[in-house]
Amino acid sequence: MSDLKEYDVVVVGGGPAGLSAACLLAEQKLSTAIVSPFYPKPVPQGQRDPRTIAMMQPSVRLMEHMGLWPTELESVSSPLKHLRLLDDSGNLLSGTEVTFNCQELSDQPFGWNVPLPDLSLALLALAKKSGFDFYEDEALGAPLKGDGVLVQLKNLDDLVAKVVVAADGRASNLRKSAGIGIAQWSYDQVAIGAVFAHSGPHNDMSTECHKQDGPLTTVPMPDNHSSLVWMVRPERGKELMSLSAKSFAGELQLELHGELGIISDVINRKSFPMQGMNAMTYASNRVILIGEAAHVVPPIGAQGLNMSLRDGAMAAELIGDACRFGEDIGGDKVLTKYDTNRRRDVWPRQKVIDLMNRSLLSKLPFIHDARALGLNLVDRITPLRNAVMREGISPTENLPRVMQT
Ligand SMILES: Cc1cc2nc3c(=O)[nH]c(=O)nc-3n(C[C@H](O)[C@H](O)[C@H](O)COP(=O)(O)OP(=O)(O)OC[C@H]3O[C@@H](n4cnc5c(N)ncnc54)[C@H](O)[C@@H]3O)c2cc1C
Numbered sequence: 001m002s003d004l005k006e007y008d009v010v011v012v013g014g015g016p017a018g019l020s021a022a023c024l025l026a027e028q029k030l031s032t033a034i035v036s037p038f039y040p041k042p043v044p045q046g047q048r049d050p051r052t053i054a055m056m057q058p059s060v061r062l063m064e065h066m067g068l069w070p071t072e073l074e075s076v077s078s079p080l081k082h083l084r085l086l087d088d089s090g091n092l093l094s095g096t097e098v099t100f101n102c103q104e105l106s107d108q109p110f111g112w113n114v115p116l117p118d119l120s121l122a123l124l125a126l127a128k129k130s131g132f133d134f135y136e137d138e139a140l141g142a143p144l145k146g147d148g149v150l151v152q153l154k155n156l157d158d159l160v161a162k163v164v165v166a167a168d169g170r171a172s173n174l175r176k177s178a179g180i181g182i183a184q185w186s187y188d189q190v191a192i193g194a195v196f197a198h199s200g201p202h203n204d205m206s207t208e209c210h211k212q213d214g215p216l217t218t219v220p221m222p223d224n225h226s227s228l229v230w231m232v233r234p235e236r237g238k239e240l241m242s243l244s245a246k247s248f249a250g251e252l253q254l255e256l257h258g259e260l261g262i263i264s265d266v267i268n269r270k271s272f273p274m275q276g277m278n279a280m281t282y283a284s285n286r287v288i289l290i291g292e293a294a295h296v297v298p299p300i301g302a303q304g305l306n307m308s309l310r311d312g313a314m315a316a317e318l319i320g321d322a323c324r325f326g327e328d329i330g331g332d333k334v335l336t337k338y339d340t341n342r343r344r345d346v347w348p349r350q351k352v353i354d355l356m357n358r359s360l361l362s363k364l365p366f367i368h369d370a371r372a373l374g375l376n377l378v379d380r381i382t383p384l385r386n387a388v389m390r391e392g393i394s395p396t397e398n399l400p401r402v403m404q405t
Contacts, residue, residue, distance in 0.1 A: 005133075007031045008329060009319060010151045010161040012139040012174050014039040016053075016116070016305060017291025018167030019123035021312030023066055024402070025165070026130040028320035030329075033133040033159060035151065036168075040120035048117045050193035050268035052227040054080055054206060054219055054302035055119075056111035058394040058403035059309045065402045068122050076118050078220040079109035082205035083392070087375060089212050089360065091368035098379040099205075100389045109204070110393055113219045113227065116305075135159070139168065141177030142287055148330065149286045163330030164287045165315050167308075170277055172293035178285045184296075187274040187357060189214050190237035191299055192230045194269040195221065196249065200261030202226055207259075208300070210371070214274075214360055215300055216255055226260065228252070229299045231357075237271050245269075274298050278350060282342045283335035288315045295346050300353045301392060307346055313400035314341055345395045 011022040014036030026032045043049075055063070063069035086097040102110045128134075138154040142164045151159040166174035175182070191214075202220040209216045214231025221227055230252070232240065240248060249263040256263070277296040282289045290311035297304050318338050322329045359371045378388050390396055394403070 004150075004158055004160050005033070006148075006160040007033045007133075008162050008323070009033075009165060010035060010159050011165045011167060012036070012142075012151065013167030013169060013291070013293065014124075015167060015169060015291065016120050016123055017308040017312050018165070019120070019127050020062070020066070020309055021165050021167060021290055021316055022132060023123065023126050023130050024313060024316035025319065026132040028316065028323070030319065030323060031132075033135060033161075034127065035135040035137055035139050035153065035159070037136065037138045039134075039136070040117065040124045042121060043117060046267050048115075048268050050195055050227065050270050051116040052113050052195075052219055052221065053116050053119060053305050054111055054113050056302070056306050056393040057108060058399055059306050060112055061403050061405070062309055062313055062400075066126060068126060071122070073114060073118055073122050074112070076222065077112045077114040078202075078222055079204050080111045080113055080206055080220065081109045082203065083110060084205055084207045085375060086207060086209045087372045088209045088216075089368055089372075091365060091372065096372040096375045096379075098375050098385075100385070100392075104386070105389060113206070113221060115221075115227075138173075140173055142166075142174050142285075143177065144285055147328070161330075162286070162328070163319060163334070165312070166287050166289050166293045167291045167312070168293050170275070170292045170296050172289065174287055175279060175289055175293050178287035180284050180287070180289065181280045182277055183280070184275065184277040187276070187298060188233060188361065189231050189274040189298070189357075190234050191272045191274055192228065192232065192237060192240055192269060193272060194228045194230075194248075194266050195225060196228060196252065196263055196267070197225050197265040198260035198263050199224070200259070202260060206302075209256075210360055211255070212360065214357065217299070218256070218260065219302075230255075231274065231298065231300075241269065241271050272299075276350065276354060278346070282311075282339045286330035286335075288335065288338055290315055294342070295350060297350055297353045298357055300356055301349075303349050303353060306394065307349065310345060310394070310400060310403065311342055313402050314338060317400050317402070341398055344398065
C-alpha cells in the first residue's frame with residue numbers, strides 16, 4: 001500500500017482563484033489540500049500590488065456565501081454605482097459616451113471595487129479556518145495514477161488525489177502535465193496600475209476612457225481615492241514608470257482632462273505586460289483548470305478574476321454534486337460538464353475584450369468610427385443597453401448556484 005497522503009481534491013495555486021475554490025471544496029466535506037510555493041502576505045502600503053478587483057454582484061454573492069462580505073473588506077472597498085465608457089481616441093466620433101446606472105437594473109450597486117491584497121488576505125484567513133491541509137511547495141506535474149492522479153511536489157512527498165484543481169497561474173505546470181495546449185498572444189501594450197488621490201469626487205463611478213493606445217480606467221475607492229489601469233504602448237509605459245510620483249500625477253491629470261480634479265499621492269505604481277491566453281480545453285486527465293491557468297485577458301471591463309471566481313465555484317459545484325451522487329469526482333462526466341459550462345462564459349468575453357482592444361490599436365479610421373457608433377447604439381437602444389449591462393456583469397445563465405440570487 002502506498003504511504004502517500006491521499007485526498008479527494010488537491011488544489012494547486014494559492015492565488016485568489018485557488019484559495020476561493022479550496023474553501024468551497026472543503027465546505028462540501030471533501031478532503032482537500034492546497035499546494036503553493038507562496039501564499040498572500042501583508043505588505044506595507046506603498047509596496048502593495050496596485051490591483052483592485054471590480055467584483056460584480058455574483059462575485060459579491062460568493063463572498064457573502066463564504067462569510068467574507070460584508071466584513072472589514074467592505075470598509076476598504078467602494079460601491080460601483082455608475083459605469084461609464086467614453087471614446088477619447090481623438091478620432092471623428094471622439095467624445096461619444098455611455099453611462100450605465102445601477103438603478104436601471106436593481107437597487108444594488110453593480111458590484112464593489114475591492115483591493116486585491118485585502119481580498120487575498122481575507123481568502124487566506126478563511127482557508128486557514130476551513131481546516132484543510134496546506135503545503136508550501138511547487139507542484140511539478142500530475143500524471144494519472146490508477147483511478148486518481150499523483151501530484152508531484154518539488155521538495156515534499158508527492159500527494160494522491162481523485163481530481164486536481166489547477167490554479168497555478170498563466171505558466172501552469174499542471175496544465176502542461178495534463179497535456180493541455182494553449183493559444184497565446186501578446187499586445188503591444190503594458191498596463192500601468194496605481195492608486196491615487198484626487199480633489200474632486202468620483203461619485204462611485206468607474207470610467208473606462210478609450211484612448212488611442214488603449215483604455216485608461218479609473219475605479220472608485222474610499223476617501224476620494226481611485227485605482228488606475230492605464231494601458232499604453234511599452235515605450236510610453238517605460239517613460240511613465242520613470243517619472244516622479246508628482247510628474248506622473250500631472251500626466252494623469254492631463255489625460256483625465258481634469259475630471260477628478262487635482263491628482264496627487266500616486267502610490268503602488270506597477271507595469272504589467274499585456275497578454276492573452278486560452279487553454280484548448282479547461283479539463284482533461286483529472287485536471288480542472290481555473291483562473292489564469294485557464295485563461296488570461298487584458299484588464300478591460302473587469303472580467304479576469306470575476307470569471308476565475310466563477311471557474312472555482314463551478315468546479316466545486318460539479319465535484320460536490322458528483323460526490324453526493326456516488327460518481328467519480330474526476331471522471332469524464334464532471335470534466336466535460338465543466339469544460340462546456342466555462343467555455344460558454346469565457347470565450348465570448350475573451351473575444352469582445354480582444355476586439356475592443358484591437359479596435360483601439362488599429363490604424364484604420366473606419367474601425368474607430370465603427371466602435372464609437374457601436375457605443376452610440378448601446379446608449380440609445382434600450383434592449384441593447386440592458387443586454388450589455390447584464391452580460392457585462394456576468395452570464396445571465398448557468399451561474400454557479402452559490403452566485404445566484
Ligand atoms: C492591472 C490589472 C487590473 C485587473 N483588474 C481586474 C478587475 O478589476 N476585475 C477582475 O475580475 N480582474 C482583474 N484583473 C485580473 C486579476 O488580477 C487576475 O485574473 C487574478 O489576480 C489572477 O488570479 P489567479 O489566482 O488565477 O492567479 P495568480 O494570482 O497568478 O495565482 C497563481 C498562484 O499559483 C502559484 N503557483 C505558481 N506556480 C505554481 C506551481 N508550480 N505549483 C504550485 N503553485 C504555483 C503562485 O504562487 C500563485 O499563488 C486585473 C489584472 C491586471 C493586470
